[in-house]
Amino acid sequence: MPELLAVCVVHQLHDDAGTIGTTAIDKRPVAGRVKVGPYGVYADVQADRKHHGGLEQALYVYAEEDAAYWQAELGRDLPPGAFGENLRTSGIDVNAARIGEVWRIGETVEVEVTKPRRPCATFARWMGPDLERGWVKRFADSGRLGPYLRVLRNGTIGAGDAITVVSVPAGAPTVMDAFRRP
Template sequence: MPSLLAVCAVHALRPDSGSVGVTAIDKRPLDGPVRIGPLGVRADVQASRKHHGGRDKAVYAYAQEDADFWSAELGRDLPPGWFGENLRVDGLDVNAARIGEVWRIGGTVEVEVTMPRTPCATFARWVGGSAGRGWVKRFSDEGRLGAYLSVRRAGEVRAGDAIELVSSPGEAQTVLEMYRS
């Protein structure tokens, strides 16, 4: 059964050469139960609300299987939160999730898949070095994007919670199909 490996929130705002001047991509796992509400994980922030956050992008989920792929590609450990994600999940192909799909986490919280993550220059700067050059294209081409989620039912979750598929609209595009269309 799919499970939640970590719940992450911003660790520190970091200086960034983009238009906002800071980034909140540096997310790290939180201990214990964590509240998830309509606008996302408690204690999390977004530096650029124009492109992140809000009800349709309240939570960003990324799969451990995709993180493992990138860890091998980049030759370094990529712990939960490294992709700027709020939820690191295991055993769930996030990119094959259908838009409108509903997941229940820990028996209480319900989230709905709304759209794929679109990689940006801030993410490329976060990756850094030679790996950061061409990162947006490379990340996009590989199709290991992760998904944004809206929160349908608020509550608390914690690492180790089971993730259950509640419903999936069979004809809807997958996260990856939506990104590539």
Template sequence: MASVLAVCVVRTLRPDSGRSGVTAIDKGPVDGRVKVNDYGLYADVQADRKHHGGLDKAVYVYAQEDIDFWAAELGRDIPFGFFGENLRTEGIDVNGARVGERWSIGSEVIVEVTSPRIPCQTFSRWMGDDGDGWVKRFAQERRPGPYLRVVTRGSIGVGDEINVLEVPADAPTIRSLAI
């Protein structure tokens, strides 16, 4: 069964040397249920809304299976929210999801897969790399995680079941669109 392991929102805006001067990548898990609206999770923000957030990038999802890969590669634990994800999942191949695929999360929320995460320099700096080594490494593994559009608002929480409702057969997968 696919499910939500963690629901994460920004803990604090942090200074960043990028264009916006701050980053909201520092996300952490919250207790209880969290409201989800068209622009994402209640109490979450995006510092650079041109590239993150908005209607088509309202929620970012990353799978525990991919985190386990990175934890082994990097030789460290990767806590919930550390990759900037809003939802940490298990039991669903988020990178095999097709653009336009719809999921129900819990009993209320319906989302639609829109695009893969494009790793950026902020993510690289967050990982301790001032160059583009992390961006290239992350992209080459083709484990970007998808952004989701909110189709039906509601609330979500840890343990909510994720069900695939519909899959457009001819649409590209998140993995195939990863750069």
């Protein structure tokens, strides 16, 4: 059964060489249950609100199965939050999810898949100087991007909560189909 493994929020803001000058990509798991509202997990922030956050990108989700792939590829531990994600899941292929698909997390929170993550230079810098050059293309080519979610129904979530696919729009593109479109 699909499960929420971790809920992650910003741990610390970091200086960044990008145009904003700071990044909130450093996400870490929090203990217990956490409130989720229209703009995502309470206590989380986005430094670059032009490209991250907002109603359409309230939450970023990444699968444990995809993180395990990268751990093997890179030879290093990539715990929940390492990709800047708010939610680390298990047992659900987040990249095969369809745009408009609705999930229930726990008993109350409902979310809708809105779009794929588009990797950026900030993400490449975050992954480290050994990966910075070529990382964006390598990550994109892997097909392991993870989607953004819109919050449809507020509530609380926590590690261990079940994830239930509530509805799947017929004929809608998958997260990866949407990414590959020009």
